[in-house]
Amino acid sequence: MDQNNKLLRRTAVGRCRHFAALSALAGTVLLAACSTPMDARNDAAFQSYGYAMDRPVVRPTRSISSFSDSLMCMDHMLREAQLAPTLITSKQIQDFSSRVPVAAKDMVITALSQMSRLSNAFRYVDYEVDIARQDTVQNLTTILLNNNQMQLQRPALYISGAIAFVDQNVVNNRFDVATSAARLDTAYSQNRNATVIGLEMHLGDFRTRTLIPGLDSANEVIIGGAGQGVDVAGRIGNYGVKFNVGRDYAQGAGGAMRTLIDLATIELVGKWARVPYWQCLTLDQTHPDFQRQMRDWYDDSGPAAQARLIQSSLVRHGYLPAGSDLLASNDPNLRSALARFQADNGMVVSGVLDFNTYERSLRNFVGLAPDGTLARVGWSGGGMMQATSAMAASTGTPAAGTIDLQIENPLPAGERPAFEEGEQVFLSATVSRASHLYCYFADASGGVMRLLPNSITPNSLVSANLAVRIPDWMTPNPAFIMDAGKPGTEAVGCFASETDPLSKLPAPLQGPALKSLDGYKSLADVNAGFASGLGPEGYVRSEIKWTVKPKRAAPAAAASTATQPR
Structure with missing residues (x-):
């Protein structure tokens, strides 16, 4: 019994000495490590991941609300x-x-x-x-x-x-x-x-x-x-x-x-301008559950159905030719069409088929059901794909979209636009998608000149759904002022294309802006020049005309019957 106790005591003492030695060694190593500064160069490989890890993992999106x-x-x-x-x-x-x-x-x-x-x-x-x-x-x-x-x-x-x-x-x-x-x-x-x-x-x-x-x-x-x-x-x-x-x-x-x-x-x-603003507050897109419902449909449909629906919408709006079947998300034509659609609709351009593009391209195919819930319109059975393709084929939607050209002078409703000699004329042009815009003025005597682009605004590329003022009356020093000339008919025509057409146009149309074009007497001549350079389907055009009347003689001054306040 005594021998066993002695053996246990010796074993315990040995363990204590071994533990003490390990503790001393650990203390020595710890002291040496703390007394010597760490070398940052040893962490270079680890720190190099910081560039990638610092980037967000979710694509940015445009901030939108229900309104x-x-x-x-x-x-x-x-x-x-x-x-x-x-x-x-x-x-x-x-x-x-x-x-x-x-x-x-x-x-x-x-x-x-x-x-x-x-x-x-x-x-x-x-x-x-x-x-x-x-x-x-x-x-x-x-x-x-x-x-x-x-x-x-x-x-x-x-x-x-x-x-x-x-x-x-x-x-x-x-x-x-x-x-x-x-x-x-x-x-x-x-x-x-x-x-x-x-x-x-x-x-x-x-x-x-x-x-x-x-x-x-x-x-x-x-x-x-x-x-x-x-x-x-x-x-x-x-x-x-x-x-x-x-x-x-x-x-x-x-x-x-x-x-x-x-x-x-x-x-x-709306109240200040006295317009029926409530019509803009009753859109289906203002429904509180609009985006949540769209997200549910997006998640439930799967990648193939998502691509098919978005592509059919791109065909309908003219971003893809009729009959396109580009289900591969990495197809360059599809990525280009997606990028142009995103740019024209105020989205962050990525060229990627994501939920935000899905929601923006299909929002017009959502309506309120009789019970007040959101319902898909024309999505079942591929009907939307067939309908939109047929629509694009029948209408021949041009690749450059449309141009909305309007007179901005206040005019009486229902009356044909008319101006007196010397009266300033203000127009605006809006393209439905990002395009290169060229605008020309034709006077009553048969002269034609280019208004846009010019030396002050040399860039022809304009954003979608953004009014271009002709002339820019909000700029202190506009490139030109458009006054009604001699009595007769004047007109402005605008042409838009996806690529800059200047190098493909006939030589006279490549000349400087705000100068008469030799050999061109009307906007029809300009249109023929664009058709010869770009082809009939390579551009879209819009034209607006007004009448110039002789300036009226100033009326005789009438005797004033008003009294000045005292």
């Missing part, structure tokens, strides 16, 4: 109303709750800009008086203003408003349950909540600094969140295992605020 299509609708409505360009500015949209940290003023500017792409209805006066918010451009502006080297135009209107309230967790539901046993514990939890955000905006007269009665907007939106969690814990002997699984979602305030601001801007502008 993005309503803004485009308002743009068309304001253009039909022939609204003159109006200078506008806005105050800071304050958030006194400090719970919605968003750039609300910039969202207002974006909404006004999207309502002015075609109509040129608003131009925002960007001037900041708050010293804390002034930047380099503001400082330069102040210097030039003080030196009388620039003039700041006074806006006619201004927008005022604030985030009126943020009521957090006005509805909150929570459920928890747990069980416990000798060797197993379980728990389940669930919670839901809703927060209400209120926004109030008003439109004011800048000259008098008064808010215009009735031009107000007060709307609220709900954002919510929810979560579920499961906990499981078990014991086997002296060991334990625990698992926790959960899922949550939270609707951000940024998207909610953009929706509120878009809605408020539409209401204020």
